[in-house]
Amino acid sequence: GAGVSQSPSNKVTEKGKDVELRCDPISGHTALYWYRQSLGQGLEFLIYFQGNSAPDKSGLPSDRFSAERTGGSVSTLTIQRTQQEDSAVYLCASVQSSGKDEQFFGPGTRLTVL
Amino acid sequence: EDQVTQSPEALRLQEGESSSLNCSYTVSGLRGLFWYRQDPGKGPEFLFTLYSAGEEKEKERLKATLTKKESFLHITAPKPEDSATYLCAVQVRGSGSRLTFGEGTQLTVNP
Numbered sequence: 001g002a003g004v005s006q007s008p009s010n011k012v013t014e015k016g017k018d019v020e021l022r023c024d025p026i027s028g029h030t031a032l033y034w035y036r037q038s039l040g041q042g043l044e045f046l047i048y049f050q051g052n053s054a055p056d057k058s059g060l061p062s063d064r065f066s067a068e069r070t071g072g073s074v075s076t077l078t079i080q081r082t083q084q085e086d087s088a089v090y091l092c093a094s095v096q097s098s099g100k101d102e103q104f105f106g107p108g109t110r111l112t113v114l
Numbered sequence: 115e116d117q118v119t120q121s122p123e124a125l126r127l128q129e130g131e132s133s134s135l136n137c138s139y140t141v142s143g144l145r146g147l148f149w150y151r152q153d154p155g156k157g158p159e160f161l162f163t164l165y166s167a168g169e170e171k172e173k174e175r176l177k178a179t180l181t182k183k184e185s186f187l188h189i190t191a192p193k194p195e196d197s198a199t200y201l202c203a204v205q206v207r208g209s210g211s212r213l214t215f216g217e218g219t220q221l222t223v224n225p
Binding site for chain 1: 158
């Protein structure tokens, strides 16, 4: 079956511009996560959606970052006024249900801020 | 603060040369420990979840073990296609189901 998909696969933007990154989770998966992977660093948790509950935004690095999940499916991560330190691979993962289940990752979006 | 440390950072093996990767963790309460494999330009691919000390899981040439302080990923008779970055992550009680990752071990298996 189809896995997690993300778009675009690559995004190059200029400092100060806004960007939107999209994640399509596996159909039927109730939980969705965003992580960031910077060069030479481990994956860093950003935000978590579970069903209709309020999202866990505790990993967002600044108020320039926001995310939404519409209809319990597709999610969009928005970064406003991008900075060079935002350059990273942004990964999305979905889970069939909350708890200990494994997270299935998409291929990521590589963001480069010039 | 929850911490996950993986060692070594990089490992080069000859085909058939068995070895182990280490993941040590310091967390307030472990719910689960996860191993992932990541190939260049791709997202992490799930390998194993371990929930309690003493638990072991195997898949082909890989075997994961767990103690109260660390996990090992044993690779028996590796092949070049096992070359990848192996990531360890923990899920901590009271932190929802987010994963806290180590920085990974980059494994290269030469033919």
